[in-house]
Amino acid sequence: MHHHNRLKIRNILQVGSIWPLHLISEEDRKNKNFEFITRGNHKSALKFAEEYTKIIRTEIDQGWMFVLPLHYINSLQHGELAPVGIDDKVRSDLPDGSRKTRYRLTHDQSFEASVGLSVNGRVIREDLNQLFYGGCLSRIIHYIIDLRLRHPVTPILGGKSDFKAAYRRVSLQGDIAAKCSIMFENWAVPSFRLTFGGSPCPNHFCLFLELCADIANDLLHSLNWDPLTLSSPHAIKIVPPLLQDLSLDFTPARPVDICLAADDNDKVDIFIDDGMVIVPDLHNNRNKAVQSLLLAIHTLC
Numbered sequence: 074m075h076h077h078n079r080l081k082i083r084n085i086l087q088v089g090s091i092w093p094l095h096l097i098s099e100e101d102r103k104n105k106n107f108e109f110i111t112r113g114n115h116k117s118a119l120k121f122a123e124e125y126t127k128i129i130r131t132e133i134d135q136g137w138m139f140v141l142p143l144h145y146i147n148s149l150q151h152g153e154l155a156p157v158g159i160d161d162k163v164r165s166d167l168p169d170g171s172r173k174t175r176y177r178l179t180h181d182q183s184f185e186a187s188v189g190l191s192v193n194g195r196v197i198r199e200d201l202n203q204l205f206y207g208g209c210l211s212r213i214i215h216y217i218i219d220l221r222l223r224h225p226v227t228p229i230l231g232g233k234s235d236f237k238a239a240y241r242r243v244s245l246q247g248d249i250a251a252k253c254s255i256m257f258e259n260w261a262v263p264s265f266r267l268t269f270g271g272s273p274c275p276n277h278f279c280l281f282l283e284l285c286a287d288i289a290n291d292l293l294h295s296l297n298w299d300p301l302t303l304s305s306p307h308a309i310k311i312v313p314p315l316l317q318d319l320s321l322d323f324t325p326a327r328p329v330d331i332c333l334a335a336d337d338n339d340k341v342d343i344f345i346d347d348g349m350v351i352v353p354d355l356h357n358n359r360n361k362a363v364q365s366l367l368l369a370i371h372t373l374c
Contacts, residue, residue: 076284078283078284081202082280082281082284085243085277085280088246089245089246089247089250090243090244090246090249090267090274090277091246092192092196092249092271092273093196093200093201094195094196095190095197096195097153097189097195098189101188102151102153102189103147104186104188105154105188106146106152106153106154107147108186108187108188109154109155109156109256110144110146110154110256112156113156113256114156114157114158114256115157115181117158117160117179118158120159121161121176124161124176125157125178125257126257128159128177128178129178132262135241137241137265138262138263138264139262139263140260140261140262141261142259142260143256143260143261145261146254146261149251149254149261150248150251151248151251151252152251152254152261152263153192153253153254154254154255154261155180155182155184155192155253155254155255155270156181156256157178157179157180157255157256158178158179158181159178159179160176160177160178160179161174161175177269178269179269179270180253180255180264180268180269180270180271182253182268182270182271183272192253193270193271193272196272196273201273201277202279203279204276204279205283206279206283206342206343206344206345209349210344212340213340213342213351215329215333216340216351217351218326218327218329219326219329219333219336220337220353221323221325221326222326223335223337224337224355225326227355228319228354229351229353229354230314230316230351230353230359230362231349232314232363233348233349233350234348234350234367234370235348236346236370236374239278239345240266240267240268240269240274240278241266241267242266242281242374243266243277243278244265244266245264245265245268250263250264250265251263253271275345278345281373282343282345283343285343285348285373286341288365288368288369288372289341289350289365289366289368289369290365292361292365292368292369293339293340293341293361293362293365294338298361298365300360300361300364303368304364304367304368305364305367305368305370305371306371307367307371308364308367311364311367314359337353338358339351339352339353339358339362339365340352341362341365341366341369348369348370350362350363350365350366
């Protein structure tokens with residue numbers, strides 16, 4: 074692999090995700106843990122106790138977390154607790170049009186005790202990798218406008234794929250796993266995988282996202298790639314695109330302030346765990362675009 078992030082990615086795969094942190098004294102670490110044990114989790118974790126239990130059991134069954142007696146946390150080298158809550162505001166649309174509440178664990182690694190600093194408060198941010206997916210929407214919009222300027226009557230298609238359990242695909246290094254412990258009943262529960270609350274996690278996962286997007290875009294520009302002979306085994310699940318009435322007039326695009334190189338090979342970009350494909354409906358584009366992203370995800374994961 075010749076990607077510019079290959080050494081960082083290899084280190085995470087071999088050793089685990091290591092976060093650049095300022096040190097905390099043993100006295101502050103232990104006192105902070107005692108304070109959180111006395112305080113407990115956020116009120117939402119108590120309110121949705123049944124959902125919290127289901128989430129923790131799933132995490133343990135998948136091998137993403139393990140349990141220790143709660144007061145053993147101070148004997149665990151580098152062990153640090155942080156309170157959790159349950160977010161019930163995320164809703165998903167079901168096939169019949171109805172909506173279902175989804176419950177997600179929020180690992181509050183920014184919550185401060187009266188002693189010491191939280192894990193997120195000790196992150197050395199200048200040592201983190203640069204985040205690229207923050208400009209995803211802007212890049213996609215500019216590409217769509219450029220396509221419409223050059224192809225005023227050509228349909229433009231969009232697709233999306235996502236990394237299932239994205240953060241759970243990257244392991245934590247042992248010392249960091251101990252610092253990512255939560256409380257569940259009378260247990261301390263360290264996490265083996267990236268947490269949904271650790272501020273370095275987006276930066277570290279972005280390394281894999283950038284690689285995935287680059288693989289997909291390289292495939293799209295390769296004259297040697299034939300998706301009929303090399304594709305993801307999940308490609309057969311791709312459904313045909315939903316097309317609008319082609320009798321409708323396309324809104325003309327207005328020129329933008331930047332110049333983009335003409336590119337009709339489609340574009341793949343990624344935001345957090347969602348991979349997005351934009352494709353002008355030319356030649357065999359609609360098939361290659363979605364297949365490239367699926368093949369990149371399959372190769373990476």
